Amino acid sequence: MSLKDDKYRNDPPQTIRIGKIEPTGEPCEEFYPGPAAMIIFGASGDLARRKIMPALFKLTRSKILTENFFIMGMARTEMDSDSFRRMIEAALREAGGFDEAIWERFSKKLYYKTVDYTDIKALEEAGRLIAEKERAHGTNGNRIFYLATPPSVYEGIIESIKASGLSGNGENQARVVIEKPSGRDLESARALDSVVLRNFTEEQVFRIDHYLGKETVQNILMLRFANAIFEPLWNRRYIDHVQITVAETNGIEKRAGYYEQAGVLRDMFQNHILQVLALAAMEPPSIYDPELVRDEKIKVLRALRPVPLNEINNWLVLGQYVEGEVDGRLVPGYREEEGVAKDSEVPTYAAMKLFIDNWRWQDVPFYIRSGKRLNKRFSEVAIQFKSVPHRLFRETLKEDIGPNTLILKIQPEERIQLRFHTKNPGSRVCLRDVFMDFSYTEGYKGLTLGAYERVLLDCMLGDKTLFVRKDGAELSWAFLTPMLDFIESGYAGAPEVNLYRAGSSGPVEADKFITREGRSWRDDG
Numbered sequence: 348m349s350l351k352d353d354k355y356r357n358d359p360p361q362t363i364r365i366g367k368i369e370p371t372g373e374p375c376e377e378f379y380p381g382p383a384a385m386i387i388f389g390a391s392g393d394l395a396r397r398k399i400m401p402a403l404f405k406l407t408r409s410k411i412l413t414e415n416f417f418i419m420g421m422a423r424t425e426m427d428s429d430s431f432r433r434m435i436e437a438a439l440r441e442a443g444g445f446d447e448a449i450w451e452r453f454s455k456k457l458y459y460k461t462v463d464y465t466d467i468k469a470l471e472e473a474g475r476l477i478a479e480k481e482r483a484h485g486t487n488g489n490r491i492f493y494l495a496t497p498p499s500v501y502e503g504i505i506e507s508i509k510a511s512g513l514s515g516n517g518e519n520q521a522r523v524v525i526e527k528p529s530g531r532d533l534e535s536a537r538a539l540d541s542v543v544l545r546n547f548t549e550e551q552v553f554r555i556d557h558y559l560g561k562e563t564v565q566n567i568l569m570l571r572f573a574n575a576i577f578e579p580l581w582n583r584r585y586i587d588h589v590q591i592t593v594a595e596t597n598g599i600e601k602r603a604g605y606y607e608q609a610g611v612l613r614d615m616f617q618n619h620i621l622q623v624l625a626l627a628a629m630e631p632p633s634i635y636d637p638e639l640v641r642d643e644k645i646k647v648l649r650a651l652r653p654v655p656l657n658e659i660n661n662w663l664v665l666g667q668y669v670e671g672e673v674d675g676r677l678v679p680g681y682r683e684e685e686g687v688a689k690d691s692e693v694p695t696y697a698a699m700k701l702f703i704d705n706w707r708w709q710d711v712p713f714y715i716r717s718g719k720r721l722n723k724r725f726s727e728v729a730i731q732f733k734s735v736p737h738r739l740f741r742e743t744l745k746e747d748i749g750p751n752t753l754i755l756k757i758q759p760e761e762r763i764q765l766r767f768h769t770k771n772p773g774s775r776v777c778l779r780d781v782f783m784d785f786s787y788t789e790g791y792k793g794l795t796l797g798a799y800e801r802v803l804l805d806c807m808l809g810d811k812t813l814f815v816r817k818d819g820a821e822l823s824w825a826f827l828t829p830m831l832d833f834i835e836s837g838y839a840g841a842p843e844v845n846l847y848r849a850g851s852s853g854p855v856e857a858d859k860f861i862t863r864e865g866r867s868w869r870d871d872g
């Protein structure tokens with residue numbers, strides 16, 4: 348029997364603990380924001396209920412939010428403050444971590460005003476109500492305007508905030524929070540920016556990308572630049588390729604109106620994935636300063652090689668889910684979702700190859716992919732290193748040694764894993780793949796903040812490191828817009844939208860694509 352026939356490798360790789368993690372020193376001290384009022388436009392919507400309110404509730408529970416704080420929800424839906432509170436209470440109970448005593452305090456900071464954003468008189472009246480609550484809560488006139496409506500109405504709301512005097516008298520600096528996607532292509536993003544920047548300064552604008560608030564995403568910079576061992580390898584000499592994946596089991600969650608206009612490229616690639624890519628690929632700034640970090644990210648986005656449209660099918664695969672089973676439950680196909688056109692060609696999955704044309708990354712492919720209704724929910728950045736240059740064990744092993752991989756897991760758990768090889772104990776020369784595994788939360792006694800909690804807190808603190816700058820948003824659009832135009836033009840040669848079963852790992856065309864590249868997709872192992 349040859350060694351090749353023998354079972355000398357363990358499959359799948361084993362996970363080994365890196366030892367008991369002892370926190371060194373005390374947890375970091377948190378910063379506490381000053382007094383402020385948060386005015387949420389579109390407060391009756393999904394984002395407000397599922398993300399913004401639970402985040403503000405948790406910041407209250409964690410005693411981070413000052414007592415001098417209140418929330419004024421605004422939307423067109425007829426509701427009074429009590430009905431609004433009932434709606435929010437239900438949403439918070441559903442989100443988990445509900446606490447009666449905290450709710451008692453939190454609910455006293457919640458108000459609602461029905462408004463039509465085109466009615467300046469109604470907004471002026473809302474302004475008087477806000478001023479009254481500001482006196483009651485001692486918020487010193489500091490106002491944060493959060494645009495949580497569909498992006499198509501952002502421009503109108505911005506104009507109305509200014510026209511009605513809601514943005515104040517200039518003594519206190521108002522802030523405006525803009526949710527992604529800011530626009531639907533380069534032209535509309537620029538048009539929105541020009542309206543925003545006619546009424547506010549860039550300093551006042553906070554473009555949210557909640558992925559930047561996720562701990563592991565922020566940690567990309569710490570891992571790379573606070574350790575001496577990774578950065579020397581972080582380049583084309585040692586890295587074969589990088590995979591960035593955001594796989595979701597969720598569908599479009601009653602957001603057909605928005606999703607039909609967006610699709611996966613606008614929803615996930617233009618913002619979350621390209622932002623994560625920029626952090627993984629950027630050069631170290633001279634100091635950790637919001638503007639310098641953002642400058643370096645911009646340089647990455649500027650260096651993205653345009654995808655050649657005449658051979659786009661070698662670079663991009665699109666997909667759309669059909670009926671299937673996810674987590675043991677039969678779910679409808681995209682075209683059967685409420686509000687979706689029966690012949691919709693909107694992609695819910697995309698896989699793309701891209702290159703960064705600079706000294707560090709020349710010819711290293713980055714494979715980025717995201718999809719809805721997949722078999723697993725996982726988000727990660729996987730750095731796959733090149734294989735060893737010399738096959739020292741070739742006679743003994745009779746097969747190639749797999750490459751080392753560093754995996755930054757973003758979801759569902761926040762971990763860092765390093766895949767490497769060790770000798771199996773015993774007299775034979777045989778290898779086993781192991782994962783060194785570090786969990787973020789294990790051994791940490793301090794406060795952990797979710798992505799929305801983090802970005803909302805930073806907005807109140809005025810720290811812009813985790814927010815997207817105007818030029819960053821525009822460069823992402825500049826990269827994607829030619830592709831979007833080509834796809835949506837329906838020209839011959841434009842990528843087709845391949846169907847995949849809900850609960851699968853995506854369209855088979857995506858597997859064929861990566862096989863043609865001589866590589867394989869990482870599974871969330």
Ligand code: NDP
Pocket residue numbers: 388389390391392393394395397398422423424494495496497498500526527528602604605
């Ligand atoms: P919704 O579709 O739930 O809309 C939010 C609210 O906007 C609605 O309750 C509605 O309130 C109001 N609205 C809808 N259409 C109009 C209109 N034509 N004019 C004025 N107001 C309108 O959206 P989401 O809450 O899901 O998203 C809001 C924003 O946040 C979007 O830009 C989205 O991309 C972004 N986002 C959402 C996420 C999520 O998980 N939901 C995650 C990340 C970003 P009313 O009718 O009462 O006025």
Ligand code: BG6
Pocket residue numbers: 557595597614758798
């Ligand atoms: C949002 C997208 O920005 O991010 C959604 O609009 C997507 O479609 C969501 O589901 C994913 O965020 P998370 O934090 O759940 O991975």
